[in-house]
Amino acid sequence: MELTVGEIVSHFSVTLDNEELIPYGNGHINETYVVGKKKKYILQRINTNVFSDPKVMMDNIIAVTAHLRKKIAVTGGDPDRETLTPIYTKEGKPYLIAEDGKCYRMYLFVEALCFDRVENAHQLYHAARAFGRFQRYLDDFSADVLHEVIPRFHDTPNRFAQLTEAIRENRVGRLADVQAEVDFALSREADTHIVVDAIAAGEVPLRVTHNDTKLNNVMFDAKTGEGLCVIDLDTVMPGSLLYDFGDALRFGANAGDEDELDLSKIYFRMDCFEEFARGFIEELGDTLTPHEIELLPFSVKLMTYECGIRFLADHLNGDTYFRVHREGHNLDRCRTQFALVADIEKRMDDMKAIVARCLAERRA
């Protein structure tokens, strides 16, 4: 950051007790910092390459968090801890275009735990309760006020088309080295249509969904271990519940890290699947349609595949979207996702049985 913290924060309606800027978290998109000492805030530089219209994104976040605050207050919760609280600028805007042309926003800092890796399978139960509750609280939120921040975000055929374009363009000459990954991706094209076709046919409903349900996008209460606050609301848009279910397990049930180099460490943890499925079904079971239920296991494969082809396309495009920390980082990420897809494909029947069991338990 070229501007000082003091210069940036002076535009917001807060007073800092300390001007140190501490890089924070492991998101792939925004630059996140903690500022303040006794009273802490999150300061983020918004990635305007990804979010080209910050106003529209923040309008969504303001509308969604205002709705959530009411729901949280009604249940006796603390809205300042259980959802994000955007800080306004002195001009009354929830973001700042600074003198350097960069875009910043601030949130109240939520004092809670955040995990980049699952420590025990039961955390997935708590994550599922939090993401499920998030969706339940938004079921009476009018989706037409939401902008489609990133158009066709989880439209897998669109992601597939972006990959084929990246292959065709081969912008940075990396294609020859990734033939095995390209073959893996292309051989599964038929899968890409299943959820979008079901939505188009009216078989799967559009809901207000989070769309980025990574484990590190939920904060956990340090005392109880329960999911406390769903964060990273940048991609809240109309979508399918299947996206949130599948994406959470893509990350949370991976036995290895998303960028693990040793692919023998990558496999799909059924204990994590079971925990997450139970929590999600406990929260949302009575609202799930038969088609959604049927597609829950498939959604895990689809979202893992979709993320893999996004990493592969970005690798071919020269790493212009996801932040990378080493040479070939997006390719490494792609490889873990495809290894996971291959394992998930063997576990579809077991997943179906677990979903049926969780539903039966909920009804009992």
Ligand code: ADP
């Ligand atoms: P990205 O879009 O880059 O993933 P996030 O909004 O998810 O950015 O923020 C990155 C990380 O910063 C999160 O994973 C979390 O650890 C931390 N974080 C974000 N917002 C807050 C907050 N309000 N309070 C505490 N930690 C936060």
Ligand code: GN1
């Ligand atoms: C990004 O922002 P972050 O790191 O929580 C990405 C997700 C991907 C994820 C893969 C806006 O999530 O879609 O699934 O990386 N977010 C955006 O780890 O593209």
Ligand code: MG
């Ligand atoms: Mg995030």
